[in-house]
Amino acid sequence: MEPPKELVFSYFAGQATSVQQKVIGEWLTQPGSRERYFQWLDEWERAYPQYTPDVPHHLELFQQRLDTPADVESQSVRPLLNRSNQRWYSGRWLVAATLTLTLLASGWFFREPMFYTTISTGSHQLRSLRLSDGSTVALNSRSSLRVPRIGYGWLSRQVALTGDAVFDVKHLPDNQPFVVQATNGLAIEVLGTEFSVRSSVSQAEVVLKRGRVNLHYATDDRPAQDLLMKPGDRVTLNGRGALQLQKLPDTTQFAQWRYRLFSFNNTTLREVANQIQYVFGVTVQLSDPILARRTLTGTIRAGSSDELADALAELLGLRVSHRGQNLIFSTASEPQLTQ
Template identity: 75%
Template sequence: MKPTKELLFTYFAGQATSVQQKVIGEWLADAGNRETYFQWLDEWERSFPQYVPDVSHYLDLFRQRLDTPVSEQMPLVRQLPAEPRTLWQRGSWLVAASVSLLLLAGGWFARETILYNTITTGAHQLRSVSLPDGSTVALNSNSSLRVPRLGYGWLSRDVVLMGDAVFDIRHLANNQPFVVQAANGLAVEVLGTEFSVRSRAARAEVVLKRGKVNLHYATANQPPRNLLMKPGDRVTLDEKGALQLQTRADTTRFAHWRYRLFSFNDTSLREVASQIQTVFGVTVQLSDPALARRTLTGTIRAGSSDELADALAELLNLRVSHRDQSIIFSTPSETQLNQ
């Protein structure tokens, strides 16, 4: 069954029933439908912006300012002091030096804003970005991408990622390389391709779907090294510099977060909790340390942390409680003892 646009809009608004969610999930299982999904998602986000300014209110304020005459006008000519004074009085050089220092400091701290355009996403936000060269980037929740404002496309195409993103890079006539600077000193040099990058403090990850990328990295006590990835390769680099290469990875699960699909393959509940915290910005607690070693395999579709937590609790036969911005997993026996 193909869902209508109205049904998708209901889902984006968080008002879809469990049956409707199942229909949408089955429809998204066909990769050919995902482009339509993103087009409708973009249309819905444009139709329901998070902030709508009160234009009429501020126009009224502006008209009131125009209609209200200024009671006192500033003098056009400033009178000179009666007594002449020297250009540099005692302490003038100190004031001038302080002002100069403040101006330089302000420019130094604002250099990031001047030189780079930083694109960010919130806790529940997915965002698609078109770069000046025609490349596209899909950003996951709680992610940021820093793009140079000056010289992009002819001086360099170096960007900095914190979080999760899928890149679809356009090849330029001047063969300008595209480089993603990720966490733990990992740099991804693109040779015209589609790939995903996870850049978090604990681990960096690159999954190549098509094309080629060249990784530049430095492991502990080793000089910088290169690794040429092939389609289907998955590379992880932890905070200690340990690199792991997995060939022939399952690319059918490529960046499932774009469709709010969470895929697990013998994944521990500790790692699942970390993913929930990263994507949704909530705190996840495991009441019993033994729960951290529980594992699960499968794919869950969830549009919120509460949906994902409830599904996990049902699969693993756990109790879950939602308190403000916290999720607590416990065993049924623990819950009965605490009651």
Template identity: 70%
Template sequence: MEPTKELLFTYFAGQATSVQQKVIGEWLNRPTSREMYFQWLDEWERSFPQYAPDLTHHVDLFRQRMENPAEEQPRLVRQLPEDARLFQKPLRWLAAASVALALLAGGWFFQKPLLYKTISTGSHQLRSLSLPDGSTIALNSNSSVTIPRIGYGWLSRRVALTGDAVFDVKHLSTNQPFVVQDMNGLDVEVLGTEFSVRSRAAKAEVVLKRGKVNLRYASENQPPQNLLMKPGDRVLLDDKGSLHLQPKADTARFASWRYRLFSFNNTPLREVARQIQAVFGVHVQLSDPALARRKLTGTIRAGSSDELAEALAELLNLRLSHLDQYLIFSTVSENSITQ
């Protein structure tokens, strides 16, 4: 039996019967059900906040205790009455505690999949994501983004990125910042803007299309660095941990991978080969070291590694061959000699 959202909401409120609890438990044993479970739990938590503390009252109590430490303060914990009828309508927090205990007994309470959801793309895949706060993410090939399952938008708006993505962030009335953390430890903090982040091993790149972005980076070897970006700025984090600002960069090529446009401006073929591997996950081999210094200028639309490689071969008058996961470029003269 498939439990409905209304039944799950009843369960979260602590009002489900033993039969309903059994149905939900059997449903949760299927791994494919957990994603929907956490999605509905997050929705229920947003609709029914579990705790709204009276900060003023408790601060006053704390101040009184500090100013008069010798005086006996009134007890803040009540003795539970013996009347068992109090437990006939369990509180919402008791239901949440029961869920936590069940997960702990299952041995996966502290596992990362419980707290975070990771969306990944393959070698030829692009993906668009809509977040609960109205922000959107366009994810490039061979990339992943990790998002909190519960509390996103009211506890924090922090996501982790590996690879390339374009973020279109919605401004909230609470002015809650949106933070992207890349795999190198670079934090990109915004309030409402559109920008792209490239997060690869030992390097990162941020390009700002509109709005404002504040970059924060700290490492063991250097003091913390802060940098405020303006529209049109491009910032690189090099392998030595330094931020380099390029104002008024060429944003016409802003995240051109979203449209499968590959733009090159006097780009060496060795760098083109790196881009093919990063986007499509295939290796490029240049048979002659001199080919690595050949340069290319122009824009190519390609939906696969083969399309891009064939266009490059035609533009540069090269021979293209395939071997397993390798694309091999060679000169026409080389092929004539070996034939």
């Protein structure tokens, strides 16, 4: 059971009792609790700023110590010459501090887990989350969202997506933009809107339901491209690095995978198979090439690839065989395949 936010804030402030600490510790063992914990931690730290060291100043002092070792010895080491144990501990501390500062300066000291939190979904999992600025994200299966742990909402609002997601972005009084980094080189910048993004290694798709979105795509080997989207626009980034705009006649079926609804309008079975493969991460095979041209119109609610495949087989008068992560569609007249 999730504890009240006020209780967790008391824990951050060091005011929680031993019983309350135990409640929070048990909550953190539950799946999904850590993402909420770090969201609240970021919110609490922004509301109650803690001491922030002047890193450039201390790095400069450290460099001065390296450049003038004689001064360092006269100021720090000489008074301790008759205290050998303390000198040894001071030397060990100095080595540790040197290593830590070097790693911090180079950006390698726990950079990924320290500065970002990543929320991921499995093959058959959907997930909804609310970011600390009030924006909401719905993640499709086999997707991940990377969010900064520190500074999100006041330094910047920039996240990175791999997979499929729907964003409902909250507009802030200072008009701070919200940026989604999708496939390499593609950035989606908004002020307040609802849109979906599908991002893979080399291809991407953005569909805008409401609001306005500015797309910016730039790589080292291609000139920059900018495109302003309006509601109902669908933009794809193809394998050749070109942005292609298409106007959707109907947005009522916008990202229906959030509700496990699958809508088809004269859709071929091959296109349906591709959608099943993308959403659920399974392999779909058609035993006869003729089946690929069969079409389907309607809406099916299904929570798994097996449910959707069985419904499709019943509607189209086909047979489907379930073999682990493989679905095989065949005609009813073909011999029954071993399950």
